[in-house]
Amino acid sequence: EASNRQFNYDVLIVGAGLSGMFSLYRMRQLGLRVKVLEAGSGEGGTWFWNRYPGARFDSESYSYNFSFSQELLDEWSWTEHFAPQSETLKYCQFLAEKFDLRRDMQFNTRIKSAHYQEATDSWLLTDQDGKTYSSRFLITCMGILNEPTYPDIPGVHDFKGEAFHTARWPDNVSLEGKRVGIIGTGATGIQTIQEIVKTVGHLTVFQRTPNWSAPLHNSTISPAEMMKIRERYPEIFKLCNESYSCFIHGADTRKTLEVPEDERLAFWEDLYSRPGFAKWLSNFGDINTDRAANKAFSDFIADKIRSRVKDPVTAEKLIPKNHGFGTRRVPLETFYFEAYNQPNVRLIDITEDPIQCITEKGIQTLGELVELDIIVYATGFDAVTGAFSAVDFQGVGGRKLTETWSAGPRTQLGLLVHDFPNMMMVMGPHQMFGNIPRSIEYAVTWISNCIGYCRDHDIKRIEATEEGVKSWTEHVHECAEGLLANEVDSWMTGVNKNLKHKQKRIIARYNGPAPGYRKFCDGVASRGYTDFQLN
């Protein structure tokens, strides 16, 4: 204990999103001295930063909230099945207030470097102003999608109108009557487009790759319905706990092509009318691995798109040709396809008419100059490892994390890294993602048990072993084999065409079943963490 006094804290946590807040709660329960350092001016992480119009859950609200506190479950009410960003940010604020978390959170603090101190088995962090913080343990809670990326188009700075990334949406921007251009049609672009078409004067969508998108079917939750949901919480969390990727939707184990066509189509019609990710996750499981099965369902969705978009040429442009349904994250939508039936909305396929540059007036394609008042970049993130590259992480012997991961992430359980002792990652690469808060709740609980164990057993240093990293990395790669998603460029396979070092696919996340992941991690804990090197 006394020797720990040479550090400011027992535990430092980087990030005040859901991961950071729950980590803080758990560290306090252990009676540890803890501080959360957060770059933003408030808590909420993803839900703090992503304020673009239309931002909302694609997970059922009540499957997304924390389960650790009955009081929290009793006191919080959702008003929509798929809550908007404003409500989720309020949930984060409610959490911070209820558990009095803010007294241990420091905002406006962007960590620039984190260096392991071998002499004292501790971490030394430095913020943007050169201020330092030290601790025995470091928990990274930086999120998987928090470093926005912008297209590298000549002339971006020449534009005289307003331009911003969806994750940096300015307060008080009015789109009323404006000529708006948007680049990017991922989950964010789709949510933004379907919302802003309600107010813009004119919208031009610059699309490079269309995505397979299907209806969200959101609806409000009355207080009476919320009472019923509350009673069902044990059942809801049980479903999430048993499912492959922590959602309430379980897969159908029948093989797509063995089900008679009539029955199959009726099943798909039903799925298409169901809320949330049902059409992806409650589908026949083999659509994720079997090319013919995937094609059959993709064809079904393509016909839905054709039936919803009036102009057949536009409809064809909106149908993905080079990847199958569910091989990238499926954006869920509400009248997205109908937006293209509005006379003031236009789709430019930039694979046919490429963007040449941005001028002071707008976006110049090969064929024309599209004059604009506002440009929106819905161009995504340096996902999963981006938050780690943005900080100068140095481990044992000054080894840089970017070098350790230069050929792709290498971790043990997605939780610890060799040469980076006492650093534990929540939602680190090669960890289980899925319905994120369910994974966060598990990872934070595992980490806090581990830190508690180290404290109780006077372990000053815990480190992933070389063999442990090798076998976990191999296992992660084995789990990814055969999944069609791993043959496609997306943030889930680590590709970001705006970044030179992210042109090659990697396995960014754990692709096996969540229950299996938890079994692995529970096993390591029950063996007294001896899979790691303990000193």
Ligand code: NA7
């Ligand atoms: P995504 O899913 O990475 O989508 C980014 C979109 O931006 C995608 O359509 C990209 O096209 C497009 N993009 C990126 N750079 C360019 C350039 N330079 N030119 C044209 N188009 C470009 O990010 P989101 O924010 O939508 O979603 C991320 C996750 O957040 C989402 O999955 C949810 O889980 C929440 P591309 O496909 O690369 O051709």
